Amino acid sequence: MFDKILNRFEKLDMEKLVEVVNLVWNNREKIVVLLENLPTMLRETGASIESAGESAVQASRLLTGDDDMPSAGELSRLAANALERCERELAAASKIMGSLGQEIDDVRIPSVRPKYIEVLGAQVVGGLEFGESPLVNNTAARLKSGAGRLEEIGRDLRQVATQLNRLGGALTETGGSLNNVGVQLKQSGVTLRSLGDFKKK
Numbered sequence: 001m002f003d004k005i006l007n008r009f010e011k012l013d014m015e016k017l018v019e020v021v022n023l024v025w026n027n028r029e030k031i032v033v034l035l036e037n038l039p040t041m042l043r044e045t046g047a048s049i050e051s052a053g054e055s056a057v058q059a060s061r062l063l064t065g066d067d068d069m070p071s072a073g074e075l076s077r078l079a080a081n082a083l084e085r086c087e088r089e090l091a092a093a094s095k096i097m098g099s100l101g102q103e104i105d106d107v108r109i110p111s112v113r114p115k116y117i118e119v120l121g122a123q124v125v126g127g128l129e130f131g132e133s134p135l136v137n138n139t140a141a142r143l144k145s146g147a148g149r150l151e152e153i154g155r156d157l158r159q160v161a162t163q164l165n166r167l168g169g170a171l172t173e174t175g176g177s178l179n180n181v182g183v184q185l186k187q188s189g190v191t192l193r194s195l196g197d198f199k200k201k
Contacts, residue, residue, distance in 0.1 A: 043196035046191070046196065053188070056185060060178035071175065076169075080162070083157045083160055087157040088154075090151070097143045101139045104143075109132065109134075110130065
């Protein structure tokens with residue numbers, strides 16, 4: 001048995017071992033101070049880590065929600081739904097504008113123009129020409145142009161809604177991960193703090 005122990009010591013670098021012993025001996029006062037303060041340091045560090053964990057858990061609640069408040073994902077979905085409703089309303093308004101412009105352009109009003117004939121080299125009114133003319137010129141084109149802009153805005157709103165839905169899912173997932181980190185930090189802090197409560201018997 002002693003041979004096995006001695007064989008292990010033979011593999012040690014004795015010079016390095018002496019250096020370590022000297023280092024410990026020369027710094028013995030600092031080491032004693034460190035050991036005396038170690039329980040307090042462990043308790044304070046553990047309390048700080050536990051507090052950080054609690055903060056992480058509370059922050060995660062802002063993202064994942066609870067009984068009193070909706071999650072970030074739910075808020076994002078609500079906003080996305082509102083934007084999608086706006087997009088649908090704009091699309092409907094765009095169609096109405098386009099058809100209204102066409103209907104206005106289709107409205108004709110009677111028109112009367114003089115019909116001229118030449119008499120002895122002069123133009124004189126020889127009768128009346130009855131016809132129709134549009135009530136307003138190019139209304140359909142202008143309204144269709146406005147309708148096109150409304151449709152573009154609607155498409156932009158739909159894209160924002162899609163991004164909001166994605167963002168909401170990511171925030172909720174991040175909140176869950178943050179909660180797990182917070183719980184782990186709290187447990188680590190409690191463990192570290194408890195190490196500082198050990199007393200010599």
